[in-house]
Amino acid sequence: xxxxxxxxxxxxxxxxxxxxxxxxxxxxxxxxxxxxxxPNGAGKSTLIHQICGTHAPNxxxxxFMGEDITQLGVAARARKGLGRxxxxxxxxxxxxxxxxxxxxxxxxxxxxxxxxxxxxxxKSLTEPAMAALERVGLASRATLPVAxxxxxxxxxxxxxxxxxxxxxxxxxxxxxxxMGPEGSRALxxxxxxxxxxAPILLVEHDMDAVFALAxxxxxxxYGKIIATGSVEDIRRDPAVRTAYLGDHx
Ligand SMILES: Nc1ncnc2c1ncn2[C@@H]1O[C@H](COP(=O)(O)OP(=O)(O)OP(=O)(O)O)[C@@H](O)[C@H]1O
Numbered sequence: 001x002x003x004x005x006x007x008x009x010x011x012x013x014x015x016x017x018x019x020x021x022x023x024x025x026x027x028x029x030x031x032x033x034x035x036x037x038x039p040n041g042a043g044k045s046t047l048i049h050q051i052c053g054t055h056a057p058n059x060x061x062x063x064f065m066g067e068d069i070t071q072l073g074v075a076a077r078a079r080k081g082l083g084r085x086x087x088x089x090x091x092x093x094x095x096x097x098x099x100x101x102x103x104x105x106x107x108x109x110x111x112x113x114x115x116x117x118x119x120x121x122x123k124s125l126t127e128p129a130m131a132a133l134e135r136v137g138l139a140s141r142a143t144l145p146v147a148x149x150x151x152x153x154x155x156x157x158x159x160x161x162x163x164x165x166x167x168x169x170x171x172x173x174x175x176x177x178x179m180g181p182e183g184s185r186a187l188x189x190x191x192x193x194x195x196x197x198a199p200i201l202l203v204e205h206d207m208d209a210v211f212a213l214a215x216x217x218x219x220x221x222y223g224k225i226i227a228t229g230s231v232e233d234i235r236r237d238p239a240v241r242t243a244y245l246g247d248h249x
Contacts, residue, residue, distance in 0.1 A: 002029055002030050003066060004027035004028055004029050004063075005028050005029065005030055005064070005065055005168060005169045005198075005199050006027060006028040006051070006062070006063070006064055006082075006169050006199075006201065007027045007028075007061075007062070007063040007064075008024060008025060008026045008027065008047075008051065008060070008061075008062050008063075009025050009060055009061045009062075009063070010023050010024070010025055010059065010060040010061070011023070011024045011025070011047070011050060011057050011059075011060035011061075011062070012024075012057060012058045012059045012060055013043075013046055013047075013050055013055060013057050013058055014058055019223050020043045020046040020223050021043050021046055021047055021050065021057065021060075021223050022043075022222070022223035022224045023060075023224065024043075024047060024060070024220070024223070024224070024225055025225070026047075026218055026225060026228070028169060028199045028200075028201050029199060030199055031195060031196060031199060032195060032199050032200075032215040032216060033191065033192075033195050033199070033200045033202055033213050033214050033215050033216075034199070034200070034201050034202065034214065034215065034216045034217070034218065035202045035203075035204060035210045035213065035214035035216070035217045035218070036201060036202065036203045036217075036218050036220060037203075037204070037205075037207075037210055037217060037218075037219055037220070037244065038219055038220035038221055038244060039221065039243070039244055042220040042221055042222065042223065043220055043222070043223040044173075044203045044220055045173065045203070046223075047220070048171055048173055048201075048203060050062065051082070051171055051201070052074060052077060052078075052082065052171055053069075053072060053073050053074040053076075053077045054074055057070065064077070064080060064081075064082055064168075064169070065080070065081075065168060067080070069082070078165065080168070081165075081166050081167050081168030081169065081198075082167070082168070082169055082171070083162035083165055083167025083168075083169065083170050083171065083198070091146055091154065091157065091158065091161070092146065093145065093146045093147040094145060094146075094147065095145065095146060096142065096143050096144060096145055096146070097133060097138055097141055097142050097143075097144060097146055097149065097153075097157050097160075098126070098129055098130065098133065098142040098143060100146060100157060100161060101129035101132050101133055101157070101160050101161055101164045102122075102125040102126060102129040102164075104129075104132075104160075104161040104162075104164035104165045105124075105125045105128045105129050105132075105164045106125055107165065108164065108165050108166050109124070109125075128164060129160075129164060130142065132160040132161075132163045132164040133157075133160050135160065135163060136156040136157070136159050136160045136163070136190065137156060137190070138153060138156050138157060138160060141153060150183075151178055151179060151183065152179055152180075152183035152186065152187065155175055155179075155187060156187075156190070159190075159194065163197065167198050168198050169198050169199050169200070169201070170194070170198055170199070170200045170201070171200075171201050171203075172191070172200055172201070172202045172203065172204075173203045174203055174204055174205060175187060175191070175202070175204065176188075176204055176205075176206040176209050177205070184206065184208075184209060187209075188209050188212055188213055191213055192212075192213060195215075202214065210231075211231050211235075214231055215230070216228060216229065216230060217229065217230075217231060217233075217234040219234060219237075219240050219243070219244060221243045221244065226239050226240065226243060227239060227240050
């Protein structure tokens with residue numbers, strides 16, 4: 001079996017007396033979508049924060065492509081290709097979609113030696129940026145200011161940015177939130193395709209999307225993983241049905 005791209009072992013994060021992450025062990029293999037589900041307050045966001053480096057765990061390790069990254073900061077992890085998307089704040093709404101992706105390409109290349117070149121005319125930036133926009137189906141919208149893009153298109157743009165940054169794994173935090181049925185359907189089919197590019201750890205409340213997309217599901221309740229398995233395993237698991245799934249089936 002291939003090595004996991006992301007390997008989380010015995011992670012603990014406490015806020016005062018509350019163990020928001022309680023000895024979590026979880027991995028992500030090449031080519032898969034691993035969905036993380038659980039009730040409100042279960043600790044999903046806290047876990048994602050620790051993986052991308054915005055929260056430091058109290059104990060446990062996070063390995064990415066074989067390397068222990070537990071002590072690395074957010075930027076160092078991003079440079080290694082651990083891509084958190086759907087942080088709308090990382091997009092500059094006054095810039096065009098293309099310009100936003102070009103900035104990501106530039107960040108990946110390291111910008112210091114480009115100071116004298118106008119960004120817009122630099123083919124080494126425009127070509128990979130357009131390729132990423134094409135990959136997510138946004139090429140025809142490239143020159144529009146981001147403020148004019150729809151909600152769904154902004155999410156596509158974020159994935160284009162993550163691709164341009166060279167992400168080797170995606171952390172997607174509720175990508176379906178606020179999307180209409182058509183947008184969710186389009187994003188579902190896109191993510192099914194994207195996982196071949198880089199595996200996806202998906203936090204999502206939309207159970208239709210999770211059941212349609214996930215290769216494996218882990219269920220988090222009160223900071224603990226109570227089950228990990230295929231869609232069918234999870235649907236059938238009595239503890240999961242009691243703790244969480246009861247009304248989703
Ligand atoms: N910075 C913090 N300080 C103190 N407690 C926190 C902090 N962040 C989260 N918590 C607590 O940790 C627990 C887990 O919260 P978290 O946001 O990770 O859950 P979640 O599964 O992402 O919830 P949701 O599905 O509602 O987004 C909750 O009880 C929450 O109140």
